[in-house]
Structure formats: structure tokens, C-alpha cells
Amino acid sequence: MMERGVLEQLYRDHAPAVLRRARQILQNEDAARDALQDIFLALASHMTFELRASTTGWFYTRTTNYCLNRLRDERNRARLRLERGTSAATAAPPRGEAVVLARDVLAQLPPVLAEVAVYYYCDEMTHDEIAALLGCSRRHVGHLVEQLRRNTAITAAEANGDPSGDTSDARGCG
Amino acid sequence: MTNTVAKSADCLSRLRIDRWLNGELGDGAAERAHCASCARCAALVTAHRDERAAFAIPLAAPAIAREAPLRSRRTGWAIGTALLAAALCVWLIAPPPAPPHIVSFEAATREKGRPVLNLYVKRGERIHRGSDGERVYPGDSLGFTASTAEPRFIAIISIDGARTVSVYYPQAAAAAPLPAGRDQLLPFSVRLDGVLGRERLHGVFCDRAVAVEDLRAALAGNAAIPAGCTVDTIAIDKQAPS
Numbered sequence: 001m002m003e004r005g006v007l008e009q010l011y012r013d014h015a016p017a018v019l020r021r022a023r024q025i026l027q028n029e030d031a032a033r034d035a036l037q038d039i040f041l042a043l044a045s046h047m048t049f050e051l052r053a054s055t056t057g058w059f060y061t062r063t064t065n066y067c068l069n070r071l072r073d074e075r076n077r078a079r080l081r082l083e084r085g086t087s088a089a090t091a092a093p094p095r096g097e098a099v100v101l102a103r104d105v106l107a108q109l110p111p112v113l114a115e116v117a118v119y120y121y122c123d124e125m126t127h128d129e130i131a132a133l134l135g136c137s138r139r140h141v142g143h144l145v146e147q148l149r150r151n152t153a154i155t156a157a158e159a160n161g162d163p164s165g166d167t168s169d170a171r172g173c174g
Numbered sequence: 175m176t177n178t179v180a181k182s183a184d185c186l187s188r189l190r191i192d193r194w195l196n197g198e199l200g201d202g203a204a205e206r207a208h209c210a211s212c213a214r215c216a217a218l219v220t221a222h223r224d225e226r227a228a229f230a231i232p233l234a235a236p237a238i239a240r241e242a243p244l245r246s247r248r249t250g251w252a253i254g255t256a257l258l259a260a261a262l263c264v265w266l267i268a269p270p271p272a273p274p275h276i277v278s279f280e281a282a283t284r285e286k287g288r289p290v291l292n293l294y295v296k297r298g299e300r301i302h303r304g305s306d307g308e309r310v311y312p313g314d315s316l317g318f319t320a321s322t323a324e325p326r327f328i329a330i331i332s333i334d335g336a337r338t339v340s341v342y343y344p345q346a347a348a349a350a351p352l353p354a355g356r357d358q359l360l361p362f363s364v365r366l367d368g369v370l371g372r373e374r375l376h377g378v379f380c381d382r383a384v385a386v387e388d389l390r391a392a393l394a395g396n397a398a399i400p401a402g403c404t405v406d407t408i409a410i411d412k413q414a415p416s
Binding site: 055 | 181183185189192193196222225226229325354355357358
């Protein structure tokens with residue numbers, strides 16, 4: 001078992017961000033709190049946790065993947081219950097300069113695009129930061145962002161000519 | 175939360191703010207300098223600080239860790255009698271830093287679109303990602319993650335140089351459910367025993383809960399791989415410590 005003190009330190013440092021992001025992705029307070037507890041309690045059985053500079057990034061990745069998996073599982077269960085076909089969910093319409101990512105939009109995206117959507121729109125990460133979390137090139141992140149835009153038909157006002165690929169308009173996550 | 179304030183290319187992402195507040199960015203001089211001239215980022219940092227100060231949800235008490243058998247082959251201990259008082263040996267793995275060379279996400283899958291098994295090696299207190307042909311030593315512990323674009327059922331089966339076939343995961347009659355997702359940590363680990371030589375670790379991904387015994391028989395060469403299953407294999411080379 002991980003020492004309680006170590007776990008509590010990790011919780012103090014990272015739980016607020018885990019909960020914030022779980023709320024953004026799951027858009028449900030109870031589900032977000034479940035995610036918070038599940039993510040940290042899963043650490044309790046670990047013998048050691050080697051703290052590294054990318055510990056925050058690890059929690060970002062873990063939270064994102066946990067929540068996206070939960071959305072997909074919920075969507076699959078709902079689909080099986082209702083015995084519906086696979087009609088595509090409607091992308092959330094833009095609201096002025098801000099865009100809301102609906103749960104069903106995230107749930108139906110391919111896993112890597114859903115992950116990029118969270119990092120790009122919810123966390124407002126740069127392409128470099130997303131590339132570091134995904135372990136791929138910045139250029140590939142650019143391709144994924146373009147693919148994401150095509151898939152979701154999300155439109156936003158973006159500044160042109162930004163060499164980093166970042167936009168001047170922020171996007172929220174609901 | 176919807177944020178409609180315009181941001182510039184220099185503005186801080188939420189990740190960067192959290193890393194700064196967690197002390198991962200040195201003295202944070204660059205971040206402080208930016209916030210001094212950016213109302214948007216200054217407000218966002220304040221919001222992050224306030225969020226931390228207001229956070230009041232306690233961590234639930236962890237359940238007592240279940241005892242897990244030490245998977246040690248040919249050590250004279252039958253699995254049924256080798257239960258230890260240690261917790262399940264699953265450990266956390268921090269994501270590796272971005273490689274200096276260009277890495278395509280597609281290249282991370284050994285064949286585009288196929289499920290992928292990844293290996294991690296724990297030696298002492300250090301953990302690193304293993305690759306095909308990885309050199310390992312007795313006493314090392316192995317952990318695994320799996321990535322799949324579609325929900326699958328997974329089993330991990332090992333064949334060593336003596337063609338001994340061992341089921342590492344799951345300890346159940348059928349392959350375990352694996353939701354779609356990337357780098358999902360599998361809830362088990364293996365501590366390597368003293369038997370040396372080449373070992374092949376087969377990750378079998380099926381579209382249904384195939385019986386583990388059927389997969390074991392197939393990989394032992396006694397039957398065909400069931401339809402609807404794909405295999406991703408990682409070889410390790412277990413050597414004596416130098």
C-alpha cells in the first residue's frame with residue numbers, strides 16, 4: 001500500500017484539478033466526484049509513486065481517459081438499452097465566441113480525437129503541450145485538431161496567422 | 175465554465191497553471207512575468223488558487239488492498255500457496271517526455287487501427303517503458319497498458335523459451351473487458367523469476383469474451399486463433415544480472 005501521507009499529498013496537489021476537469025468532461029457533479037475518488041483510490045494500492053516533473057500531466061491524462069471511457073460506456077449502455085441505431089450525435093452549436101463540448105459529442109468521437117478535444121478546448125493547451133501528453137509530434141497534433149474540427153463541425157472565431165496554432169479565442173467545456 | 179476572454183499565443187494553459195502551482199516549473203518567473211501584463215491569465219491563476227483553497231472534499235478511505243499471488247514460475251511455489259501480504263503490484267507510470275524526434279501517433283500502433291499492448295519495466299524504484307526485445311532481469315516487475323480504438327476483451331499470455339504457456343491476465347475463465355481507450359493500465363503485474371531466456375508476451379484482443387483456455391491452446395500451437403481476435407506480441411530477453 002502506498003503510504004497514506006504520500007497519497008494525501010498527491011490528493012492535496014492534484015485533486016482540485018482532477019475534479020474541475022472531471023466536471024468539465026462529464027458535466028455531472030456526482031459522476032465527477034466518483035471519478036475523483038476512483039482515480040485517487042486506485043493509487044492507494046500502488047507500492048510507490050515516483051514523482052516526476054510530469055506528474056500533473058499524468059493526472060491530466062489519467063482524468064481525461066477515465067472520463068472519456070466513462071462517457072463511452074454510458075453511451076454504449078444507453079444505446080443498447082434503447083436499441084437505437086448509430087445516428088451521429090449533433091455537434092453542440094457554437095454560442096457566440098465560446099463553444100460547449102457536449103457529452104455526446106465527446107462520447108462519439110474516436111478516442112484520440114476526444115482526448116485532443118478535451119486538451120485543446122477545455123484545457124486550452126498549446127499544440128506542444130498536447131504533443132507532450134500524447135507522445136507524438138506537434139505537427140501531428142495540428143492534423144488531429146483539424147480532423148477534430150471536421151468531425152464535430154465546431155466553428156469558432158480564430159485568429160489567423162498564429163504560428164503556434166493556438167487561437168485567440170478561448171473555448172470552454174460547458 | 176465558458177471562457178470568452180481572448181487569449182494570445184503566450185497565454186497560459188490550464189495545464190501550465192497547474193504545473194506552476196504544483197512547483198513543476200521552477201521559480202515560475204516566466205509565468206509571473208506574463209501574468210503581470212495579462213489580465214486574462216492573472217484572473218485564471220487566481221481562479222485556480224481559489225479553487226484549491228475552496229476544495230473541501232475528503233478522500234475516501236482506501237479499501238484494504240487485496241492480496242495477489244506472486245506470479246513466479248518454476249520457483250517451487252504453486253500459485254495457490256504463494257499468496258503474499260503485499261498489495262497488488264500495480265504502479266503508476268508517469269508519461270515519458272516528448273521524444274526529440276518526430277513520432278507519429280499512428281506509428282505508436284504496430285499496425286494502424288489494431289489494438290496495442292505496451293510494456294513497462296520496474297527495476298528497483300525506477301520505471302521505464304519497455305520495447306520489443308527488451309532486456310530484463312530476474313526480480314524485475316512487468317506492467318502493461320493496452321490501447322484499443324474499439325471495446326475489446328483482453329488476455330495476456332506468455333510463452334517462454336521452453337514453450338511453457340502461462341496466462342498472466344485475467345485470472346478468470348474468459349478474456350477481460352477492455353473499453354476503448356489509450357494506454358489503459360491493466361490491473362496486474364508480473365515479477366520475473368530466475369528462469370532465463372527469451373519470452374514472448376502475447377496480448378490477445380477479441381471482439382467477445384473468449385475462453386482463456388481457448389486462447390492458451392491457440393498460442394501453444396494446438397488450435398487456431400479464434401475468429402475476431404488479434405494478437406500483439408512483445409518479446410523480452412531475460413538475462414542474468416551482470
